[in-house]
Amino acid sequence: MHGSQDPPSALLRQLPSVDKLLSDARVAALVARDGRATVVAAVRGALERWRERLASAAPDPARATELGARIAAGGVVDDVLEALAAEARSGVVRVVNATGVVLHTGLGRAPVHPEVAEAMATAARSYVTAEVDRESGERNQRDARLGELVARATGAEAAICVNNCAGATLLALNTFGLGREIVVSRGELVEIGGSFRMPDVMVRAGTELVEVGTTNRTRIGDYEAAIGPRTGALMKVHTSNYRVQGFTESTTAGDLVELGRRRDVGVIYDLGSGRVELDSARALDVLGDEVRVRDAVATGADLVLFSGDKLVGGPQAGFVIGRADAVALARKNPLYRALRLDKVMLAGLERTFELLLAGRGDELPTRAMLCSGERELRDRAEGLAAELAALDGFTVAVEPDTSQPGSGTAPLVGLPTWVVRVAARGRSAGDLARALRLGEPPVFARIQDERLVLDPRTLLDGDPERLIAAFRALA
Numbered sequence: 001m002h003g004s005q006d007p008p009s010a011l012l013r014q015l016p017s018v019d020k021l022l023s024d025a026r027v028a029a030l031v032a033r034d035g036r037a038t039v040v041a042a043v044r045g046a047l048e049r050w051r052e053r054l055a056s057a058a059p060d061p062a063r064a065t066e067l068g069a070r071i072a073a074g075g076v077v078d079d080v081l082e083a084l085a086a087e088a089r090s091g092v093v094r095v096v097n098a099t100g101v102v103l104h105t106g107l108g109r110a111p112v113h114p115e116v117a118e119a120m121a122t123a124a125r126s127y128v129t130a131e132v133d134r135e136s137g138e139r140n141q142r143d144a145r146l147g148e149l150v151a152r153a154t155g156a157e158a159a160i161c162v163n164n165c166a167g168a169t170l171l172a173l174n175t176f177g178l179g180r181e182i183v184v185s186r187g188e189l190v191e192i193g194g195s196f197r198m199p200d201v202m203v204r205a206g207t208e209l210v211e212v213g214t215t216n217r218t219r220i221g222d223y224e225a226a227i228g229p230r231t232g233a234l235m236k237v238h239t240s241n242y243r244v245q246g247f248t249e250s251t252t253a254g255d256l257v258e259l260g261r262r263r264d265v266g267v268i269y270d271l272g273s274g275r276v277e278l279d280s281a282r283a284l285d286v287l288g289d290e291v292r293v294r295d296a297v298a299t300g301a302d303l304v305l306f307s308g309d310k311l312v313g314g315p316q317a318g319f320v321i322g323r324a325d326a327v328a329l330a331r332k333n334p335l336y337r338a339l340r341l342d343k344v345m346l347a348g349l350e351r352t353f354e355l356l357l358a359g360r361g362d363e364l365p366t367r368a369m370l371c372s373g374e375r376e377l378r379d380r381a382e383g384l385a386a387e388l389a390a391l392d393g394f395t396v397a398v399e400p401d402t403s404q405p406g407s408g409t410a411p412l413v414g415l416p417t418w419v420v421r422v423a424a425r426g427r428s429a430g431d432l433a434r435a436l437r438l439g440e441p442p443v444f445a446r447i448q449d450e451r452l453v454l455d456p457r458t459l460l461d462g463d464p465e466r467l468i469a470a471f472r473a474l475a
């Protein structure tokens with residue numbers, strides 16, 4: 001008898017060899033496109049799957065015969081082609097975001113301003129002044145200019161920039177707390193997602209977490225009682241992706257700073273979302289009580305941390321800003337070197353802050369999306385609905401709904417919007433959503449009450465046309 005891992009050799013002999021598959025004209029054509037290593041991997045994978053199929057079919061002669069017939073008809077080649085097609089669809093490709101989630105982490109968060117994208121593309125393909133002073137020809141700090149721009153936009157004494165806010169958090173904790181204790185409220189021990197949990201980060205930063213208060217109530221006295229000779233810093237974490245509501249009490253950053261001064265311990269304020277606001281652009285009041293970076297800095301916290309690709313609307317980055325002496329300490333930390341930005345991000349972030357400071361903040365795509373008005377959104381939804389209704393097989397309705405800022409920013413804020421609800425003849429909402437994701441161009445929508453929902457808020461220039469083209473391909 002044969003074990004299930006080991007199909008009868010008579011069956012196995014029906015499988016074509018690797019070389020035979022590679023010499024198939026359709027497979028050989030893909031070697032030119034994808035390279036031999038990729039195609040050979042797909043061939044090996046397909047053969048492995050067929051071996052398993054044959055092994056499980058071995059006890060059933062009728063099924064084994066059927067598989068043999070499929071192999072003879074080119075079933076393995078079909079499998080290889082399908083695997084290569086699936087691989088070509090994977091990885092980073094441009095998509096249409098019709099979810100209405102503005103800072104969609106799954107879809108890459110902030111799409112940047114065209115001038116920012118241009119600065120990034122130029123930096124990518126050229127040599128740049130990443131770390132050299134043009135006047136003296138001497139080496140300088142790579143984010144010196146960016147730091148000045150950020151400080152100017154936020155009121156901070158100094159600023160440095162690293163790979164992302166998770167990196168900024170690691171750097172700040174390690175700078176103030178290596179071998180020491182960091183005091184945090186139990187109500188603020190957040191998980192940001194993707195296994196970034198504050199208590200775990202503390203351990204990796206070489207600090208010891210001291211939790212104070214309870215989930216719903218933490219008072220200034222709780223922090224004060226926890227301060228001892230090993231205290232490295234007090235930390236406030238913006239609970240960006242959830243809110244504790246009801247019988248709650250938390251300590252303001254201002255109170256923490258006052259306590260820190262009195263007891264001579266530093267204060268780290270992890271803001272996450274980065275609501276940078278200048279008078280020259282529309283205020284992001286739609287986000288309710290989301291803390292402004294400028295106000296967080298004004299509390300006098302030693303370090304304030306926030307992301308570059310959340311509300312700032314720039315490329316991925318994490319800022320460490322605040323008091324000059326504290327920022328200088330963070331800059332001296334060897335971890336800063338490990339977390340530093342590359343020239344492309346640097347160029348994009350400089351341009352983003354130049355636009356903000358030049359009074360062009362409203363042009364940044366994510367900020368424009370967050371501020372889109374209901375009337376405009378309704379017009380756009382109606383325009384889309386009219387075009388979709390003209391295609392065969394879809395029924396549409398325009399209805400009021402809410403969009404989300406996303407990325408855990410302002411979790412309780414729903415932005416009033418107008419959406420197109422779509423039903424497709426003979427397809428469930430889930431099937432339609434999958435077909436759109438796999439289509440060309442790929443479209444991401446949301447599903448609500450068994451219907452597909454398209455939110456015009458997150459469509460960029462040219463996206464409505466792409467969206468209609470994607471539906472036309474399915475009609």
Ligand SMILES: *Cc1c(COP(=O)(O)O)cnc(C)c1O
Binds near residue numbers: 237
């Ligand atoms: C989002 C967030 C982070 C992580 O920021 P990334 O830029 O995604 O690394 C850290 N802290 C808080 C409070 C956040 O909201």
